Amino acid sequence: MRALVVDDSRSVRIILSKALREAGFDVSEAEDGRQALSVLYQGGNFDLMLLDWNMPVMNGYEVVCAIRANPLLANLRIMMVTTETCINKVRDALDAGANEYLMKPFTKELLLDKMAIMGFVEN
Amino acid sequence: MNDFDYKYICDMVRNESAIVLGEGKEYLVQARMQALVSREKLGSIDDLVSGLRKDPSGALSRKVVHAMTTNETSFFRDSHPFESLRKHVIPEIMDRKSGQRKINIWCAAASTGQEPFSIMMIIHEYFPELLNWDLYFLATDLSTDVLDRARDGLYNQFEVNRGLPASMLVKYFSKDGNGWRINSDIRDRIDFREMNLVQRWPAIPRFDLIFIRNVLIYFDMETKLGILRKIKSHLDPATGYVAFGAAESVLNVTDHFSRVTFDRSTYYRNAA
Numbered sequence: 256m257r258a259l260v261v262d263d264s265r266s267v268r269i270i271l272s273k274a275l276r277e278a279g280f281d282v283s284e285a286e287d288g289r290q291a292l293s294v295l296y297q298g299g300n301f302d303l304m305l306l307d308w309n310m311p312v313m314n315g316y317e318v319v320c321a322i323r324a325n326p327l328l329a330n331l332r333i334m335m336v337t338t339e340t341c342i343n344k345v346r347d348a349l350d351a352g353a354n355e356y357l358m359k360p361f362t363k364e365l366l367l368d369k370m371a372i373m374g375f376v377e378n
Numbered sequence: 379m380n381d382f383d384y385k386y387i388c389d390m391v392r393n394e395s396a397i398v399l400g401e402g403k404e405y406l407v408q409a410r411m412q413a414l415v416s417r418e419k420l421g422s423i424d425d426l427v428s429g430l431r432k433d434p435s436g437a438l439s440r441k442v443v444h445a446m447t448t449n450e451t452s453f454f455r456d457s458h459p460f461e462s463l464r465k466h467v468i469p470e471i472m473d474r475k476s477g478q479r480k481i482n483i484w485c486a487a488a489s490t491g492q493e494p495f496s497i498m499m500i501i502h503e504y505f506p507e508l509l510n511w512d513l514y515f516l517a518t519d520l521s522t523d524v525l526d527r528a529r530d531g532l533y534n535q536f537e538v539n540r541g542l543p544a545s546m547l548v549k550y551f552s553k554d555g556n557g558w559r560i561n562s563d564i565r566d567r568i569d570f571r572e573m574n575l576v577q578r579w580p581a582i583p584r585f586d587l588i589f590i591r592n593v594l595i596y597f598d599m600e601t602k603l604g605i606l607r608k609i610k611s612h613l614d615p616a617t618g619y620v621a622f623g624a625a626e627s628v629l630n631v632t633d634h635f636s637r638v639t640f641d642r643s644t645y646y647r648n649a650a
């Protein structure tokens with residue numbers, strides 16, 4: 256299983272990547288939305304993306320829209336991991352095609368719990 | 379806390395709730411009582427115990443029992459029982475009850491409401507026609523504090539992050555300050571009531587579905603068996619299903635119930 260962790264905060268990337276590796280994922284990282292898309296467009300068949308919302312170059316919402324407009328990436332499952340907690344933001348992300356939504360601050364337990372909801376890990 | 383006070387509190391909790399605080403729980407009791415002492419501005423645990431001795435059945439004793447019962451819960455806890463509920467249990471009950479169009483559901487240790495609300499969300503999401511049936515949903519707990527929270531239906535971010543799919547969060551909750559409140563059409567269908575499983579039970583009907591999860595673990599064997607017997611008599615003999623907690627191996631349970639294993643979870647029904 257391959258995962259892409261997208262967050263402009265290095266410390267958040269470290270925490271997320273570590274948890275994913277422990278769960279058996281092969282993990283890559285990107286610092287903003289544009290970098291994330293270029294990683295995806297290079298191929299590599301990612302299964303899961305953990306995606307921040309607020310990032311300097313291209314935000315997470317725009318990334319979701321771009322991915323869902325590309326049939327080649329239809330199998331990629333997306334979990335937003337963000338400080339945005341307004342209900343309309345959650346709804347917008349899901350409507351745009353995100354599959355799950357984890358609100359920061361989170362714990363490893365909460366992350367794994369959401370991954371279980373998505374069927375990636377056992378709970 | 380001295381041994382004398384410790385024993386007094388354990389006995390009292392046991393009498394009121396049948397919860398057994400055996401050896402090795404001193405630290406837990408001490409910590410919870412200390413927290414209660416400062417919340418109630420009582421001075422010391424000694425003062426607490428002498429207050430209890432003066433008025434053993436007063437408000438203070440209820441607070442002690444409440445402080446010692448763990449209310450830990452979450453939405454869709456353990457997930458598998460809820461999956462089986464959707465795939466097998468509810469469809470089967472509906473099949474059998476399609477003539478009467480009546481269904482009774484009971485959560486017997488509902489805590490702060492996540493468990494009954496999870497079942498109600500499944501009904502809304504997958505079996506909306508049940509909402510037009512004669513649906514009675516009872517949710518009980520020993521603790522009035524947790525029931526008040528359940529009736530209020532307000533959860534913090536941590537609680538809604540846990541176990542609850544985001545699609546259900548946006549559909550069945552609205553934002554209230556920093557918290558999230560369950561929609562009233564879910565909440566108002568549930569009858570929240572105080573009920574102590576180890577005391578005399580009030581008049582309640584027979585149920586098609588009983589959730590009694592993560593509460594029997596606290597009781598001694600005899601109390602457990604007594605409750606199992608009563609559960610059995612309140613279960614619809616033809617259609618009723620019971621769910622216990624995932625980690626609970628309910629000893630001797632098969633003397634009273636027969637086990638039904640679905641994909642990843644176990645339910646029980648009246649032995650044939």
Ligand SMILES: C[S@@+](CC[C@H](N)C(=O)[O-])C[C@H]1O[C@@H](n2cnc3c(N)ncnc32)[C@H](O)[C@@H]1O
Nearest residue numbers: 395447449451487489520521574575591592593
């Ligand atoms: C760990 S919670 C379980 C909540 C929920 N059923 C679940 O599995 O997530 C246990 C609940 O049992 C309640 N409880 C403890 N003793 C009880 C008794 N004698 N009668 C009724 N409820 C009791 C507690 O107040 C607490 O809310």
